[in-house]
Amino acid sequence: MRHLETFRLIEEVARAGSIRKAAEDINITSSALNRRIQRFEEEFGSQIFERLPHGVRLNTAGELLVQHYRAQRSELARVQSQVADLSGARRGHVSIACSQALIPYFLPEQISAYRAEHPGVTFSVRVRDRAAAERDLSQFESDLALVFEPVHMVDFEVIASAPQPVCAMLATDHPLARKDGPVRLHDCLAYPHVLPTREYGVRHLLDSATRGRSVSLGPVVESSSFEFMRHYVMHEQAVGFQIPIGLKRDLSSNIAVREVSRRDLPAGTLFLGYMKGRTLPVASARFAMQLASAISV
Amino acid sequence: MRHLETFRLIEEVARAGSIRKAAEDINITSSALNRRIQRFEEEFGSQIFERLPHGVRLNTAGELLVQHYRAQRSELARVQSQVADLSGARRGHVSIACSQALIPYFLPEQISAYRAEHPGVTFSVRVRDRAAAERDLSQFESDLALVFEPVHMVDFEVIASAPQPVCAMLATDHPLARKDGPVRLHDCLAYPHVLPTREYGVRHLLDSATRGRSVSLGPVVESSSFEFMRHYVMHEQAVGFQIPIGLKRDLSSNIAVREVSRRDLPAGTLFLGYMKGRTLPVASARFAMQLASAISV
DNA sequence: CCTGCTGCTGCATCAAATGCAGCAGATATC
DNA sequence: GATATCTGCTGCATTTGATGCAGCAGCAGG
Numbered sequence: 001m002r003h004l005e006t007f008r009l010i011e012e013v014a015r016a017g018s019i020r021k022a023a024e025d026i027n028i029t030s031s032a033l034n035r036r037i038q039r040f041e042e043e044f045g046s047q048i049f050e051r052l053p054h055g056v057r058l059n060t061a062g063e064l065l066v067q068h069y070r071a072q073r074s075e076l077a078r079v080q081s082q083v084a085d086l087s088g089a090r091r092g093h094v095s096i097a098c099s100q101a102l103i104p105y106f107l108p109e110q111i112s113a114y115r116a117e118h119p120g121v122t123f124s125v126r127v128r129d130r131a132a133a134e135r136d137l138s139q140f141e142s143d144l145a146l147v148f149e150p151v152h153m154v155d156f157e158v159i160a161s162a163p164q165p166v167c168a169m170l171a172t173d174h175p176l177a178r179k180d181g182p183v184r185l186h187d188c189l190a191y192p193h194v195l196p197t198r199e200y201g202v203r204h205l206l207d208s209a210t211r212g213r214s215v216s217l218g219p220v221v222e223s224s225s226f227e228f229m230r231h232y233v234m235h236e237q238a239v240g241f242q243i244p245i246g247l248k249r250d251l252s253s254n255i256a257v258r259e260v261s262r263r264d265l266p267a268g269t270l271f272l273g274y275m276k277g278r279t280l281p282v283a284s285a286r287f288a289m290q291l292a293s294a295i296s297v
Numbered sequence: 298m299r300h301l302e303t304f305r306l307i308e309e310v311a312r313a314g315s316i317r318k319a320a321e322d323i324n325i326t327s328s329a330l331n332r333r334i335q336r337f338e339e340e341f342g343s344q345i346f347e348r349l350p351h352g353v354r355l356n357t358a359g360e361l362l363v364q365h366y367r368a369q370r371s372e373l374a375r376v377q378s379q380v381a382d383l384s385g386a387r388r389g390h391v392s393i394a395c396s397q398a399l400i401p402y403f404l405p406e407q408i409s410a411y412r413a414e415h416p417g418v419t420f421s422v423r424v425r426d427r428a429a430a431e432r433d434l435s436q437f438e439s440d441l442a443l444v445f446e447p448v449h450m451v452d453f454e455v456i457a458s459a460p461q462p463v464c465a466m467l468a469t470d471h472p473l474a475r476k477d478g479p480v481r482l483h484d485c486l487a488y489p490h491v492l493p494t495r496e497y498g499v500r501h502l503l504d505s506a507t508r509g510r511s512v513s514l515g516p517v518v519e520s521s522s523f524e525f526m527r528h529y530v531m532h533e534q535a536v537g538f539q540i541p542i543g544l545k546r547d548l549s550s551n552i553a554v555r556e557v558s559r560r561d562l563p564a565g566t567l568f569l570g571y572m573k574g575r576t577l578p579v580a581s582a583r584f585a586m587q588l589a590s591a592i593s594v
Numbered sequence: 595c596c597t598g599c600t601g602c603t604g605c606a607t608c609a610a611a612t613g614c615a616g617c618a619g620a621t622a623t624c
Numbered sequence: 625g626a627t628a629t630c631t632g633c634t635g636c637a638t639t640t641g642a643t644g645c646a647g648c649a650g651c652a653g654g
Contacts (some may be wrong), residue, residue, distance in 0.1 A: 001340065001341075002340055003300035003301070003302075003303060004300070005300075006300060018630090018631070018632090019631085019632065019633095020630085020631070020632080028612075028613085029612065029613050029614075030631095030632080030633090031612075031613070031614080031615095031632095031633080031634080032611070032612045032613070034632065034633065034634090035611080035612085035633090035634090036611085038633085039611095043298065043299055044298075044377070044380075045377060045380070045381070046377075046380050046381070046384065051631085051632065052631085053619080053620045053621065053630085053631065053632095054620080054621075054630070054631060055630090055631065055632090056631090056632080060380075060383055061380040061383065061384075064376055064379055064380060065376060065380075068372060068373065068376045071372070072369050072372065072373075075365060075368070075369065076365065076369075079361055079362060079365045080341070080342060080343075082361055083341075083342075083343050083357075083358040083361060083362075084342070084343070086357055086358065087343065087358075277574065315599090315600070315601090316600085316601065316602095317599085317600070317601080325643075325644085326643065326644050326645075327600095327601080327602090328601095328602080328603075328643075328644070328645080328646095329642070329643045329644070331601065331602065331603090332602090332603090332642080332643085333642085335602085336642095348600085348601065349600085350599085350600065350601095350650075350651045350652065351599070351600060351651085351652075352599090352600065352601090353600090353601080595654100596653105596654085597652100597653090597654085598651105598652090598653090598654105599650105599651085599652080599653100600649100600650080600651075600652095601648105601649095601650085601651105602647105602648080602649085602650105603646105603647090603648075603649105604645105604646095604647090604648100605644105605645090605646095606643105606644090606645085606646105607642105607643080607644075607645095608641105608642085608643075608644090609640105609641090609642080609643085610639105610640085610641080610642085611638105611639085611640075611641085612637105612638080612639070612640080613636105613637090613638075613639085614635105614636090614637085614638095615634105615635095615636095616633105616634085616635090617632105617633080617634075617635100618631100618632095618633085618634105619630105619631080619632090619633105620629100620630085620631075620632105621628105621629085621630075621631090622627100622628085622629080622630090623626105623627080623628075623629095624625100624626090624627080624628095
């Protein structure tokens, strides 16, 4: 939208930390950019950047302003989506921030199912750890968040939630894979095991459950990638951990899955939500409803 | 703000019902205005006016857009007020829609008291019947509403409320003015009486209380002005009705006031509120706090 | 048919935004 | 301490985009 152009420039300057640098990125001269910002500050009635010897930085007023404009921009997108919808167009864009577990199976299925009915709707999917997903929402970079064990839950309006017990991932020829049903945590940890890094919910649950107990964690590999861990347990006979929604349901795969006994490890929760106070664009709202019924099953 | 200029034009066109007429009012040529609207519709991606043989009218998309922009404008005002506040400026503007009863004594006192401490803050006061006050809020024409017996209360976030029993206004030499304390409704109605028109809360309460009862209303004068009624009861020996907050507290006035017995007429309620979902500018929020404590006393 | 309104458009004009070059001031490097 | 290099900022010429003027077609009411 034309009238939000100045704001785009402001954001760019804030990001670059310098007017000249930002001007280069946008391919205009620094003088033009400089004057636009000066003009804006004048009519806004207050400086929004503090001038430092080596560039500029948003001051408090600027931060407030940027927050306002982000909200405004997403609001406008909502209105446009609503308008498109009332002309029967069923167009729109859904942006979603999610935990890694949703990436391999769940979201691809859900999105393709949705797009089969609404081909005009496009998606962007961002992988975020549980803290970053919430930040994404509050900075209007994503409409929806689908997060396992979110951290603060401020500004997070919950649409749906589902319990997700932690499961052990095993190579099919692993000793623990011979039985079915729940497996005890100390049995898992007796074997070499791979763990996600601390920013992830699964690790958080494991840390909490073992703190001050007789069992303790001693990962042979720590990784920020669940995909890596899923593949790793097939090589060394190690134990990995993941939540069910991140695991293939069919039995033909070469990974065995056993739920960790809830006596040892309480189930975590997967949350679907959006930023408190927002009204979602129609496409996002509809997709959220689909997700909600999918995870509640 | 510069970038909301196009919207101002759109609003103007919607109001005038014709591009040419609006262009005259704004003192630009119709061609310029026409092209601005066309450009806007193009980048917005949808028509916002339907073209009629004798002018234009907002279509559904346009209505949505106007609503959005109004919200956006008031949001921007809030941000500016917040920025002014953090530089210690204590400036701002408070717009308030209120029932007639607040006009003569209550609001002048409250506003002057507030302005004594914050001289930079300006006010606009709109007199609205109880339905119009709520419409004002939802169209972002007022920040606050102070209404006796509001109608729907949708989109109305209550800050504070206070019971207001209906009182009889009498000339000091009126027979009913000889006693103190509550007066029975049938005694009032036995005398010539003046009533507010149906859109007002006091009348609404009286209508409800007499419906299907032995007593019935037979006003000698119906008026939409409480000021008129207050003065009228001093001429003909008639009975008028008003709520306490609209009446002078001191005894030196030439109007006697007696509360109507609550057995006959339940007390109404005065509500202070703002539009649901909004965040008020600092000045409005502070003034609202002052009003809240004033009416709760 | 005519009059008076409407929205719309081609062309000339004007204003505002931009680009270019250069300024002063501050930091870092030698 | 001099130099080099960065910063934001400003005067002047240029270009781009918005505006004004005149005139078009379409529709309603007389």
